[in-house]
Amino acid sequence: MELQKLKTTTPEQGATRSPHWPIAMHEFKATHCDCIYCGPGSGALYGIQIHHIHPFHQVVGVGRADLELDPRNLTPLCESEKGRPAPDHHISEGHLGSFQKNNETVVTDAPRFVGQSRKMIEATTYWQDKSKAADKPFNQWTVEEKTAYRKKLDTDLPVDPAVIARFFPNGLPAPV
Numbered sequence: 001m002e003l004q005k006l007k008t009t010t011p012e013q014g015a016t017r018s019p020h021w022p023i024a025m026h027e028f029k030a031t032h033c034d035c036i037y038c039g040p041g042s043g044a045l046y047g048i049q050i051h052h053i054h055p056f057h058q059v060v061g062v063g064r065a066d067l068e069l070d071p072r073n074l075t076p077l078c079e080s081e082k083g084r085p086a087p088d089h090h091i092s093e094g095h096l097g098s099f100q101k102n103n104e105t106v107v108t109d110a111p112r113f114v115g116q117s118r119k120m121i122e123a124t125t126y127w128q129d130k131s132k133a134a135d136k137p138f139n140q141w142t143v144e145e146k147t148a149y150r151k152k153l154d155t156d157l158p159v160d161p162a163v164i165a166r167f168f169p170n171g172l173p174a175p176v
Contacts, residue, residue, distance in 0.1 A: 015056065017068065018069060020167045032075070033048060036107065037089040045086070048076045049078070050074050050076055052074060054073050060176055064172070073157060101131065
């Protein structure tokens with residue numbers, strides 16, 4: 001893998017979801033139907049989004065497209081839908097208040113805030129500090145930052161042969 005040739009990949013610049021995403025999302029949602037911040041039964045009350053802990057455009061951008069579909073990189077968070085208002089933990093906790101940001105500790109932060117509203121969480125110094133310290137947008141990362149991120153992903157979430165066999169029988173695509 002030649003990280004020197006990595007191009008910036010953002011949704012606005014053409015990162016597209018895998019055609020397998022709807023399958024992976026629905027399978028995950030079938031067994032993870034409640035927001036990890038709202039708790040049991042919340043899926044019946046609110047819209048639930050399946051959130052990527054490591055954003056799909058970043059993992060694709062460093063050559064780990066498998067993580068878009070890997071259940072280890074997914075978590076359920078509530079989000080308002082038409083006629084179904086929710087605490088919106090997807091934007092608040094998953095993206096620290098802006099879809100330009102990402103919270104890679106969204107799952108480990110959940111016990112700290114379970115049952116709390118978005119307003120209550122965003123009023124904490126902990127949340128405010130995290131939001132201010134969030135990574136810069138992926139299209140501004142250096143090659144060194146992308147290389148370090150790939151190394152972290154490979155260490156924390158090694159390639160799962162079952163995901164590869166199921167969704168990438170010809171191997172992972174090159175970084176985009």
